[in-house]
Amino acid sequence: MVDAATPTRPAVIDLRSDTVTTPTEAMRRAMASADVGDDVYGEDPTINALEERVAGLMGHEAGLFVPSGTMGNQIGMRLLAQPGEEVLCDADAHVVTYEMGAAAAVFGLSTRTVVSDGGRLDADRLIAQVRPRGDWHVTSTAAIAVENTHNRGGGIVQPLGELQKLWDWSRGAGVAVHLDGARLFNAHVASGVDLATYGGLADTASVCLSKGLGAPVGSVLVSSAERIAVARLWRKRLGGGMRQAGVLAAAGLYALDHHVDRLAEDQEHARLLAKRLGADPATVETNMVVLQDVPAAMLAEGAKAQGVLVSQVSATRVRLVTHLDVDRAGIDRAADVLASLLER
Numbered sequence: 001m002v003d004a005a006t007p008t009r010p011a012v013i014d015l016r017s018d019t020v021t022t023p024t025e026a027m028r029r030a031m032a033s034a035d036v037g038d039d040v041y042g043e044d045p046t047i048n049a050l051e052e053r054v055a056g057l058m059g060h061e062a063g064l065f066v067p068s069g070t071m072g073n074q075i076g077m078r079l080l081a082q083p084g085e086e087v088l089c090d091a092d093a094h095v096v097t098y099e100m101g102a103a104a105a106v107f108g109l110s111t112r113t114v115v116s117d118g119g120r121l122d123a124d125r126l127i128a129q130v131r132p133r134g135d136w137h138v139t140s141t142a143a144i145a146v147e148n149t150h151n152r153g154g155g156i157v158q159p160l161g162e163l164q165k166l167w168d169w170s171r172g173a174g175v176a177v178h179l180d181g182a183r184l185f186n187a188h189v190a191s192g193v194d195l196a197t198y199g200g201l202a203d204t205a206s207v208c209l210s211k212g213l214g215a216p217v218g219s220v221l222v223s224s225a226e227r228i229a230v231a232r233l234w235r236k237r238l239g240g241g242m243r244q245a246g247v248l249a250a251a252g253l254y255a256l257d258h259h260v261d262r263l264a265e266d267q268e269h270a271r272l273l274a275k276r277l278g279a280d281p282a283t284v285e286t287n288m289v290v291l292q293d294v295p296a297a298m299l300a301e302g303a304k305a306q307g308v309l310v311s312q313v314s315a316t317r318v319r320l321v322t323h324l325d326v327d328r329a330g331i332d333r334a335a336d337v338l339a340s341l342l343e344r
């Protein structure tokens, strides 16, 4: 018998993004039995536990549960830069591509972008563009935002040496570092680098529970206790104070217990897809595969007609993202459909 909480869905293999996952039965049970309270009063025990847990994993003093990665990133950057100051980042960074201009529209921050090699962090290239504080002729760079893994870069893992170089330089320069770690758990599983090592190279970091980890909602912003107290005000100001949202935090805690190690499986599935579809498996670092030089519209539409959803990134590029709602059989089926459309 199908549990009443589980909507029955057509058998679509959805590889558009890892944001499309739906909570598992066990996750739903954890949500249903969560101990909750009013989080705006700081009294939701499950949210408090999640914030403490993620802060601990990241080696930071405190955490704040926020509804989305976008809110985590934007508040995180606002903590590091004042209105009129600049945040420097990669030209393809999520914070400037998909967050609807929030840094400017909501927070009064100026952003400046630097083109990278496919999203790969090059510390020297960013550092060369920094405009110093204290020069009243120029907009000063208060912070640099980095993204790990890099979404538009196809899920690449940022090189630890470059992150370290940027961090070491930033301490002497008085420039802060924000980490968009929407998929930091994928980076951690792929590289074997501790979350706390990544966390130790950022002043603020936002990690998502609703991507590969499979929770329905939520991100956690981590930083110093002092900064997180300010972040709490910003979250409330933005309408992100969520009362008995421990039911959501319970999904996050469940995901941390059960869905981290399995990210290796998504990575394996991505490599399989790459191999079957003629993409270089060496370019697959986590759970994304980018098919280059393909008739993207034909592929996306043709696959959709056969129950396989993919993302059309440009006229010639298609992105596939593996996640916990697509098992090995689904991967094989998707590979068959796409390979036949590509005649590979």
Ligand SMILES: Cc1ncc(COP(=O)(O)O)c(C=O)c1O
Pocket (backbone or CB within 6 Å): 019, 067, 068, 069, 070, 071, 073, 094, 095, 147, 149, 150, 151, 180, 182, 183, 208, 210, 219
């Ligand atoms: C790299 C990256 N950062 C931030 C976000 C924003 O997360 P949300 O959709 O929860 O706002 C995403 C969403 O896909 C992302 O890919």
